[in-house]
Amino acid sequence: xxxxxxxxxxxxxxxKVTGQSVFGADVLPGGRVLAGKMVLSPHPHxxxxxxxxxxxxxxxxxxxxxxxxxxxxxxxxxxxxxEAYFATTKAxxxxxxxxxxxxxxxxxxxxxxxxxxVDYEVLPSVTSGLEAMAPDxxxxxxxxxxxxxxxxxxxxxxxCGHKQIVRGDVxxxxxxxDRIFEHxxxxxxxxxxxxxxxxxxxxxxxxxxxxxxxxxxxxxxxRAAIAQxxxxxxTKVRVIPTEIGGGFGGKLSPTVEPAAVVLAxxxxxxxxxxxxxxxxxxxxxxxxxFHLRYKTGVKHDGTITAREIEVVLGTGFSAGSGVMISxxxxxxxxxxxxxxxxxxxxxxxxxxxxxxxxxRGPAGPQLAFASESQMDIIARELGIxxxxxxxxxxxxxxxxxxxxxxxxxxHAKETLLKAAxxxxxxxxxxxxxxxxxxxxxxxxVGGMASSAGVKLNEDGTVAILTGLVDLSGASTSLAQIAxxxxxxxxxxxxxxxxxxxxxxxxxxxxxSQALKSMGGAVLLAAREAKRQIQQVAAxxxxxxxxxxxxxxxxxxxxxxxxxxxxLREVGQMALEHARGxxxxxxxxxxxxxxxxxxxxxxxxxxxxxxxxxxxxxxxAAQDVGTAVNPLSVRGQIEGGVMQxxxxxxxxxxxxxxxxxxxxxxxxxxxxxxxxxxPVEVHLVQHPCASGPLGAKGVGxxxxxxxxxxxxxxxxxxxxxxxxxxxxxxxxxxxALKAKRAAQR
Amino acid sequence: METPRIRITVTVNGxxxxxxxxxxxxxxxxxxDDLGLTGTKEGCGEGECGACSVIVGGRLVDACLIFAAExxxxxxxxxxxxxxxxxxxxxxxxxxxxxxxxxxxxxPGMLMAGKALLDRNPSPTREEAAHGIAGNLCxxxxxxxxxxxxxxxxxxx
Numbered sequence: 001x002x003x004x005x006x007x008x009x010x011x012x013x014x015x016k017v018t019g020q021s022v023f024g025a026d027v028l029p030g031g032r033v034l035a036g037k038m039v040l041s042p043h044p045h046x047x048x049x050x051x052x053x054x055x056x057x058x059x060x061x062x063x064x065x066x067x068x069x070x071x072x073x074x075x076x077x078x079x080x081x082x083e084a085y086f087a088t089t090k091a092x093x094x095x096x097x098x099x100x101x102x103x104x105x106x107x108x109x110x111x112x113x114x115x116x117x118v119d120y121e122v123l124p125s126v127t128s129g130l131e132a133m134a135p136d137x138x139x140x141x142x143x144x145x146x147x148x149x150x151x152x153x154x155x156x157x158x159x160c161g162h163k164q165i166v167r168g169d170v171x172x173x174x175x176x177x178d179r180i181f182e183h184x185x186x187x188x189x190x191x192x193x194x195x196x197x198x199x200x201x202x203x204x205x206x207x208x209x210x211x212x213x214x215x216x217x218x219x220x221x222x223r224a225a226i227a228q229x230x231x232x233x234x235t236k237v238r239v240i241p242t243e244i245g246g247g248f249g250g251k252l253s254p255t256v257e258p259a260a261v262v263l264a265x266x267x268x269x270x271x272x273x274x275x276x277x278x279x280x281x282x283x284x285x286x287x288x289x290f291h292l293r294y295k296t297g298v299k300h301d302g303t304i305t306a307r308e309i310e311v312v313l314g315t316g317f318s319a320g321s322g323v324m325i326s327x328x329x330x331x332x333x334x335x336x337x338x339x340x341x342x343x344x345x346x347x348x349x350x351x352x353x354x355x356x357x358x359x360r361g362p363a364g365p366q367l368a369f370a371s372e373s374q375m376d377i378i379a380r381e382l383g384i385x386x387x388x389x390x391x392x393x394x395x396x397x398x399x400x401x402x403x404x405x406x407x408x409x410x411h412a413k414e415t416l417l418k419a420a421x422x423x424x425x426x427x428x429x430x431x432x433x434x435x436x437x438x439x440x441x442x443x444x445v446g447g448m449a450s451s452a453g454v455k456l457n458e459d460g461t462v463a464i465l466t467g468l469v470d471l472s473g474a475s476t477s478l479a480q481i482a483x484x485x486x487x488x489x490x491x492x493x494x495x496x497x498x499x500x501x502x503x504x505x506x507x508x509x510x511x512s513q514a515l516k517s518m519g520g521a522v523l524l525a526a527r528e529a530k531r532q533i534q535q536v537a538a539x540x541x542x543x544x545x546x547x548x549x550x551x552x553x554x555x556x557x558x559x560x561x562x563x564x565x566x567l568r569e570v571g572q573m574a575l576e577h578a579r580g581x582x583x584x585x586x587x588x589x590x591x592x593x594x595x596x597x598x599x600x601x602x603x604x605x606x607x608x609x610x611x612x613x614x615x616x617x618x619x620a621a622q623d624v625g626t627a628v629n630p631l632s633v634r635g636q637i638e639g640g641v642m643q644x645x646x647x648x649x650x651x652x653x654x655x656x657x658x659x660x661x662x663x664x665x666x667x668x669x670x671x672x673x674x675x676x677x678p679v680e681v682h683l684v685q686h687p688c689a690s691g692p693l694g695a696k697g698v699g700x701x702x703x704x705x706x707x708x709x710x711x712x713x714x715x716x717x718x719x720x721x722x723x724x725x726x727x728x729x730x731x732x733x734x735a736l737k738a739k740r741a742a743q744r
Numbered sequence: 745m746e747t748p749r750i751r752i753t754v755t756v757n758g759x760x761x762x763x764x765x766x767x768x769x770x771x772x773x774x775x776x777d778d779l780g781l782t783g784t785k786e787g788c789g790e791g792e793c794g795a796c797s798v799i800v801g802g803r804l805v806d807a808c809l810i811f812a813a814e815x816x817x818x819x820x821x822x823x824x825x826x827x828x829x830x831x832x833x834x835x836x837x838x839x840x841x842x843x844x845x846x847x848x849x850x851x852p853g854m855l856m857a858g859k860a861l862l863d864r865n866p867s868p869t870r871e872e873a874a875h876g877i878a879g880n881l882c883x884x885x886x887x888x889x890x891x892x893x894x895x896x897x898x899x900x901x
Contacts (some may be wrong), residue, residue, distance in 0.1 A: 016848035017836040019783020019823035026782040245849025277788040642886035665792035676887040
């Protein structure tokens with residue numbers, strides 16, 4: 001291939017390095033923009049007895065104040081309709097939306113927000129999913145049984161979804177085992193912490209049409225949500241994407257957009273809401289906290305005979321996507337291994353926090369931390385090398401997921417061996433407190449409803465039209481796919497992400513499936529455009545269309561390159577040709593899922609006095625299919641590893657009395673350049689049958705193994721096992737003290 | 745209550761600008777809202793993320809933390825002033841080639857941090873380069889490509 005597989009800079013890179021990219025807060029909607037501000041509940045759980053807005057409305061400079069009274073009385077939710085946009089009778093977390101204001105400037109809007117008086121009767125609250133399952137726990141939704149929910153959803157009290165998977169006979173599996181291991185793990189809530197906070201700008205025109213500029217990963221679902229919340233037809237809602245300053249799954253669900261629209265409608269002026277960093281931490285959709293119990297039976301030789309797994313997700317005050325994520329967690333819980341006998345219970349539980357969402361690789365790091373920590377414990381107990389134990393049980397082509405889907409293009413063993421080989425290529429440095437750890441994980445990449453348009457311009461250049469928001473280089477990869485098919489260079493292809501009025505329906509920028517889905521649509525559209533090009537050129541060249549090849553911006557007869565026309569000529573000829581302009585829009589949906597494997601290894605040095613972990617080396621091997629753009633692929637892997645290491649060692653949203661107590665970038669510690677180790681990336685490339693030109697999804701897998709890798713490396717270094725993320729210096733020092741005390 | 749306004753004269757990317765600004769106006773709001781230079785980004789408004797990094801009088805500062813009035817009579821450099829017309833600054837070229845910008849939101853601040861470093865230390869070690877961008881958070885890249893780009897730009901300039 002000529003263009004696919006090349007390390008090419010991103011198509012929109014010039015705007016990015018010159019400061020010209022237009023992000024959420026940079027949009028100029030026309031007219032003076034009012035500043036919007038949300039009024040949020042300070043209490044994690046409270047009955048609302050009165051909301052008084054008069055003082056705020058009287059403040060000079062205030063142009064609109066809105067509450068639930070300004071919206072139709074509906075509850076929404078994909079799995080359970082349990083969420084109202086503004087709280088009416090009850091606030092269910094510290095951050096629940098009560099009202100919103102718009103004023104001439106930010107200071108006035110903030111003052112107006114303070115002047116809104118809300119009377120609360122504070123109720124007992126619960127932020128732990130496990131505690132919320134207890135019979136005497138405070139109930140978040142007293143009327144849950146009356147809510148509409150997807151049929152067959154098993155709900156009871158605070159449990160808004162329970163998924164059970166049984167394969168084989170787990171009791172028989174444990175009976176066959178020589179050893180049985182059972183451990184509990186805990187993973188706290190962590191936040192995506194993109195650098196651009198949530199931002200929305202809205203205007204409402206005289207015809208009743210709302211235009212929303214959003215930094216959203218999901219244009220079409222956002223349009224649908226706004227239309228639903230405001231009860232408007234979709235033709236009256238237009239969502240225009242801005243550049244998006246990081247998402248990682250945190251910008252999939254509506255947050256401030258509906259408020260901006262309803263404020264703009266009431267104020268008859270454009271309104272912009274920019275979340276403060278503290279609001280962003282407290283009111284968006286972070287990663288679910290998990291409690292996990294893993295029970296695993298093994299033979300003396302390490303063969304797994306059974307796994308019984310229980311996971312509890314704290315989903316927050318509404319089910320959100322938690323139901324889907326808990327179901328996906330059940331399917332991936334056993335890890336990339338063949339486990340003949342399984343019993344998995346996955347519970348999605350209401351808690352008094354913001355609704356958790358689909359942070360990159362949802363459920364992945366939590367499950368892998370538990371599963372891969374336990375694999376390490378088992379290896380040590382059985383005296384088997386940790387890599388060898390994993391190889392012995394690794395899944396292979398033809399194996400099935402716990403849900404019964406047959407997997408192909410599985411490269412677990414090769415990927416793990418690649419990571420191990422790279423780590424072992426350099427001898428372990430001397431020193432007492434140096435250790436190495438390894439972990440392997442998988443992600444399942446589906447493909448969702450997507451369409452894309454490809455057209456040939458009259459000058460022979462190519463345009464791609466999508467509704468896909470690009471964060472991680474997707475537009476560049478789509479252009480590479482079209483360039484490959486049409487025989488042009490990347491410079492000859494222009495990709496445009498259009499808004500919901502103009503773009504064909506496109507998938508979310510989520511789940512590592514954007515390139516699979518959209519690339520699939522672009523590939524089909526480019527092939528159809530090629531067929532049309534061949535048809536037009538065939539008349540001119542007096543040849544059979546099937547004998548024509550496209551390369552170097554020309555169309556020529558196979559074997560006779562002198563019999564050629566340029567794409568520019570074809571673009572012009574098509575206008576005079578009976579077939580007409582060359583353009584195609586194609587769609588895909590429900591693509592066969594493929595597994596994508598990440599195997600990581602690390603070498604750390606732990607200071608036993610301070611508990612500080614220094615990462616000496618980090619190796620990430622990943623099974624990526626065909627790397628359409630290796631520069632983007634490596635970038636995804638390096639960035640994913642660093643987020644995963646943050647979750648491993650320093651990140652956690654912590655709560656006191658139901659309120660997040662580290663909602664700022666000083667106390668919520670993401671990695672800085674000084675914390676970041678170099679990452680050695682190794683790509684395992686085998687074309688994948690279900691991906692466009694062989695590509696696999698690459699964004700999620702690299703974030704999944706790091707917490708387990710760190711836990712295993714720390715154990716190897718100093719002999720203490722941390723079961724509760726993050727692995728902080730305090731926990732290591734405490735565990736070392738306990739270990740010394742036990743030895744005395 | 746209106747904050748008293750102050751007349752300031754600031755040289756922004758080589759061009760002298762005189763404006764009346766409220767005394768409590770941040771340099772960031774002055775650049776973005778009054779001058780329309782929206783290349784400089786706000787990530788936290790508390791001086792913790794570095795997205796609003798600009799160079800004032802040769803020093804790297806968080807534009808959200810200082811008042812516009814404090815820049816009175818001084819030179820302010822922002823991302824918009826990096827390129828020389830159509831010709832990109834070596835840092836911009838290096839960032840593009842290395843894949844050092846993913847979402848691009850931290851990029852303007854990172855570029856200015858890189859420039860402040862190279863202005864005082866034209867050939868940094870990898871560790872010095874990492875220190876130079878330590879006050880700028882990036883959530884996409886993992887920093888490796890950014891450090892690499894700063895090193896590459898150092899070689900070129």
